[in-house]
Amino acid sequence: MILSKSEFCQFSLRAKNRLIMEYGELLVNRSCVRKKICIYKIYEFHVEAIYNSKNNELIRMEPIYSAPLLKYYIRSP
Amino acid sequence: MAKNNSFIDTIDQIITDGVKKGILHLNNEDEFLEGNLIKLKGKDVVNFGSCSYLGLEFDKRLKEGAIDAIQKYGTQFSESRAYVSIKLYKDLEEKFEKIFNASVIISPTTTLGHIAAIPVLVSEKDAVIIDHQAHNSIQTACNLLKPKGIHVELVRHNRLDLLEEKIKALKNKYERIWYMADGIYSMYGDACPVKEVYALMDKYKELNLYVDDAHGMSCFGPNGSGYVMSFGPLHPRAILAVSLAKAFATGGAVLVFPDKELARKVRTCGGPLITSGPMQPSALGAALASATIHLSNEIIDLQNTLQDNIQFARLMIKKYNLPIISASAAPVFFIGVSLPKLGYNMVHRMLNEGYYLNLGIFPAVPMKNTGIRFTITCLHTFSQIEKMIERMAYHLSIAMAEEEITINQVYSAFKLPVPSDLQIEEQVTSILNAGSLSVEKHKSILEIDQNEWNKLLGNNGSFDWNGMCFLEASFTNNLKAEENWDFDYLIVRDETHKVVLATFLTTALWKDDMLSDASISAQIEEERKNDPYFLTSKVVSIGSLLTEGEHLYLDKSSDHWKGALQILFKHISQLQEKYDANNIVIRDFVSEDAEVDSYFIDNGYFKINMPNSYVLENMDWQNTESYLQRLSSNGRYDVKRYVLRDENKFEIKVVTDPSEADLELYYNMYLNVKNNSLTLNTFNLPFNVFKNMVSHKQWDITTLCLKQEFDVKNLNNPVAVMFCYIADNNYVPMILGLDYSYHTEYRVYKQAMYSAVKRAKTLNCKKMYMGFAADSEKRMFGAKPRITYAYMQTKENYNLEVLGSYNTFQNKQNILLKNEIVHN
Numbered sequence: 001m002i003l004s005k006s007e008f009c010q011f012s013l014r015a016k017n018r019l020i021m022e023y024g025e026l027l028v029n030r031s032c033v034r035k036k037i038c039i040y041k042i043y044e045f046h047v048e049a050i051y052n053s054k055n056n057e058l059i060r061m062e063p064i065y066s067a068p069l070l071k072y073y074i075r076s077p
Numbered sequence: 078m079a080k081n082n083s084f085i086d087t088i089d090q091i092i093t094d095g096v097k098k099g100i101l102h103l104n105n106e107d108e109f110l111e112g113n114l115i116k117l118k119g120k121d122v123v124n125f126g127s128c129s130y131l132g133l134e135f136d137k138r139l140k141e142g143a144i145d146a147i148q149k150y151g152t153q154f155s156e157s158r159a160y161v162s163i164k165l166y167k168d169l170e171e172k173f174e175k176i177f178n179a180s181v182i183i184s185p186t187t188t189l190g191h192i193a194a195i196p197v198l199v200s201e202k203d204a205v206i207i208d209h210q211a212h213n214s215i216q217t218a219c220n221l222l223k224p225k226g227i228h229v230e231l232v233r234h235n236r237l238d239l240l241e242e243k244i245k246a247l248k249n250k251y252e253r254i255w256y257m258a259d260g261i262y263s264m265y266g267d268a269c270p271v272k273e274v275y276a277l278m279d280k281y282k283e284l285n286l287y288v289d290d291a292h293g294m295s296c297f298g299p300n301g302s303g304y305v306m307s308f309g310p311l312h313p314r315a316i317l318a319v320s321l322a323k324a325f326a327t328g329g330a331v332l333v334f335p336d337k338e339l340a341r342k343v344r345t346c347g348g349p350l351i352t353s354g355p356m357q358p359s360a361l362g363a364a365l366a367s368a369t370i371h372l373s374n375e376i377i378d379l380q381n382t383l384q385d386n387i388q389f390a391r392l393m394i395k396k397y398n399l400p401i402i403s404a405s406a407a408p409v410f411f412i413g414v415s416l417p418k419l420g421y422n423m424v425h426r427m428l429n430e431g432y433y434l435n436l437g438i439f440p441a442v443p444m445k446n447t448g449i450r451f452t453i454t455c456l457h458t459f460s461q462i463e464k465m466i467e468r469m470a471y472h473l474s475i476a477m478a479e480e481e482i483t484i485n486q487v488y489s490a491f492k493l494p495v496p497s498d499l500q501i502e503e504q505v506t507s508i509l510n511a512g513s514l515s516v517e518k519h520k521s522i523l524e525i526d527q528n529e530w531n532k533l534l535g536n537n538g539s540f541d542w543n544g545m546c547f548l549e550a551s552f553t554n555n556l557k558a559e560e561n562w563d564f565d566y567l568i569v570r571d572e573t574h575k576v577v578l579a580t581f582l583t584t585a586l587w588k589d590d591m592l593s594d595a596s597i598s599a600q601i602e603e604e605r606k607n608d609p610y611f612l613t614s615k616v617v618s619i620g621s622l623l624t625e626g627e628h629l630y631l632d633k634s635s636d637h638w639k640g641a642l643q644i645l646f647k648h649i650s651q652l653q654e655k656y657d658a659n660n661i662v663i664r665d666f667v668s669e670d671a672e673v674d675s676y677f678i679d680n681g682y683f684k685i686n687m688p689n690s691y692v693l694e695n696m697d698w699q700n701t702e703s704y705l706q707r708l709s710s711n712g713r714y715d716v717k718r719y720v721l722r723d724e725n726k727f728e729i730k731v732v733t734d735p736s737e738a739d740l741e742l743y744y745n746m747y748l749n750v751k752n753n754s755l756t757l758n759t760f761n762l763p764f765n766v767f768k769n770m771v772s773h774k775q776w777d778i779t780t781l782c783l784k785q786e787f788d789v790k791n792l793n794n795p796v797a798v799m800f801c802y803i804a805d806n807n808y809v810p811m812i813l814g815l816d817y818s819y820h821t822e823y824r825v826y827k828q829a830m831y832s833a834v835k836r837a838k839t840l841n842c843k844k845m846y847m848g849f850a851a852d853s854e855k856r857m858f859g860a861k862p863r864i865t866y867a868y869m870q871t872k873e874n875y876n877l878e879v880l881g882s883y884n885t886f887q888n889k890q891n892i893l894l895k896n897e898i899v900h901n
Binding site: 001003007010011012014015018019022023 | 384385389396458459467
């Protein structure tokens with residue numbers, strides 16, 4: 001059953017992470033200063049996950065609403 | 078209708094049926110368990126029935142705690158806690174005092190904890206009100222209070238408005254009022270309105286709370302202290318009992334008290350805490366490890382994970398449009414399916430798909446509120462939850478089609494509105510061969526052919542075509558609600574126009590204790606002095622309250638009998654809705670039939686025993702002597718000694734045109750008998766019935782008068798009057814009236830029965846339907862008992878539970894004495 005972006009957002013950060021681990025597909029894994037950013041595809045939308053590079057702690061996980069941002073992540077090396 | 082002596086048999090029948098169908102009393106076949114898969118019937122299935130909500134049963138620390146405790150203290154420390162407790166108890170109690178921030182006692186099980194605490198906490202000056210869905214273990218413990226004369230009653234589930242009414246009524250009579258409830262209710266997973274109960278406790282100083290939070294423990298609250306304590310510290314007048322055998326994952330229970338003295342008293346005086354064995358060291362060792370986890374931040378993570386799973390399950394249930402019955406944050410879910418047959422079907426299907434779920438069935442829920450109960454734990458993955466719910470939704474629609482149940486019926490059984498997106502047109506799919514069956518529904522016997530009706534049902538009692546005319550005339554346009562019945566007739570024919578099923582139904586107000594022990598009826602009648610309709614229910618019944626015999630014509634040789642019964646079930650359900658009746662009774666079955674039994678259970682009916690009914694057959698004797706020769710030696714002796722000895726002192730008169738005054742006298746004689754016996758507790762018949770009997774050609778009225786020379790009390794009136802129905806070759810004594818002036822001296826009841834036998838013989842009748850009760854007298858005259866039973870369905874069990882809460886023994890002696898008078 002497909003969840004919508006708003007349904008996904010109802011879950012806690014921990015639950016979102018479990019949803020991604022069970023149902024998501026990793027598309028992008030990029031590191032920058034003190035942060036690691038992953039882009040996942042889940043259901044019919046994409047999710048941006050931000051981790052603390054130091055301890056790999058998940059800080060934020062939200063659907064991507066901006067098409068240009070998604071394009072930027074997917075296209076840029 | 079009563080929760081009578083056959084209640085245990087009913088449960089036995091339903092559970093045994095589930096065992097036979099392979100979904101109850103299962104045993105897992107695993108040699109090793111880890112995670113949430115169990116092997117049933119050779120297949121690994123995901124367990125959605127576990128109450129170990131946090132998945133701690135496989136935690137290494139708990140296992141090591143148990144092993145360590147065994148290494149140190151052995152497998153058992155076999156000594157009563159009244160003498161010595163193993164050290165682990167003290168260590169564990171200290172931890173629980175931290176978890177609950179209150180005084181605690183550890184008990185081997187929650188049930189034993191209730192049995193220890195409740196009789197100590199509740200005194201003879203107190204009253205107890207139990208939520209009718211409170212766990213059976215609380216109700217069991219409260220039953221121990223009844224022999225002490227403590228007032229115990231039920232209140233409808235979570236109805237705090239009714240609770241407040243009861244508090245107002247009781248608070249001036251009793252020192253304290255105890256409200257007994259669950260934190261999370263085990264079947265539907267709904268919760269106690271804790272805040273509102275606390276507010277009531279603040280408003281009424283007499284109100285105390287005793288709450289069983291077995292399913293809330295560990296899952297909610299600071300340090301996993303439970304659902305109730307998630308609302309803050311325990312109320313100063315509340316006692317909490319929690320189980321350690323569910324999410325805590327070790328076994329045992331804890332009682333939590335607002336003050337030390339109360340805890341001390343229960344510890345000192347609570348029966349099972351003195352005499353029952355203690356918890357095993359292994360369980361105590363594991364509990365210490367679990368308590369340590371509860372006192373750490375880890376419990377928050379576990380609670381959050383569980384809440385995530387619960388939230389995910391709720392979302393999936395919503396997305397797959399499953400009929401969930403309650404909506405709380407608890408890990409217990411109940412998907413309504415209405416009738417047991419759909420429940421059995423679904424549990425089977427889900428087992429085949431690889432998911433084990435519980436069947437929620439009577440007596441835990443009313444028969445028509447059967448459901449699929451499942452639990453969510455931390456061990457479930459989202460994927461497992463989603464797949465299980467997806468499969469359930471897939472199979473539910475197929476199983477509903479198979480069992481001829483619509484989604485509207487399911488929601489309606491639970492009194493829930495059908496979600497707007499499910500407002501599908503209710504199509505009655507063809508039931509077993511139903512396409513070839515035609516249905517006739519009538520509102521009056523006048524619409525039915527007299528010859529056909531009499532051929533089908535005219536020889537079974539007092540409900541031939543003319544008898545039905547009499548009933549319709551007598552039980553309409555009366556003053557009181559209980560004196561007005563609705564009549565409905567159903568005839569089902571096959572394609573050749575042959576009748577497969579025929580019957581009549583009446584909808585009327587019944588006393589719920591009609592078949593209860595007379596001592597219970599006596600207590601209820603006391604209540605009815607203030608509230609005449611206390612414990613009464615509208616009932617749709619085959620037959621009526623003034624007829625007995627086989628009211629259902631069912632041609633079991635027809636290939637369509639099951640289809641015809643389905644039509645009957647559907648028709649009755651429609652009448653139940655139309656007349657807003659709580660109960661359905663399909664009665665007067667006289668032969669055991671396992672196939673029929675099973676069919677009724679699948680369709681949400683349970684079987685109850687009715688009193689034996691008596692029939693005198695083969696009335697072809699030539700004279701008194703040859704009649705006597707047919708009786709048993711005891712019967713012959715009794716008839717000679719108690720009846721024939723005084724027979725010449727009586728005069729039998731056939732009354733054809735009694736005056737109004739005579740009829741009033743007869744009516745009062747009927748009331749004499751009626752008010753003297755609670756064996757079959759019904760409302761009084763209206764006077765109108767007696768008037769109609771006089772003008773009806775098939776009612777035979779006879780009186781029994783003492784001859785003048787023996788009437789030393791100058792009564793100058795009949796001592797007995799009988800109203801009997803003549804149908805074809807049958808004689809049916811229906812109503813007896815007595816004047817008790819000479820009752821003991823001349824055994825008037827027996828004389829009246831004998832006069833009816835003689836009268837039936839005079840009229841060349843071949844059979845006498847002698848009715849229920851007064852067994853020994855009827856046997857004496859050669860009547861044979863017929864074991865009679867009925868099938869019943871209730872919309873809700875509340876009245877049954879209230880009846881069950883009455884004390885059978887109270888006043889029993891008095892009632893027995895009272896009934897003796899009638900029958901001697």
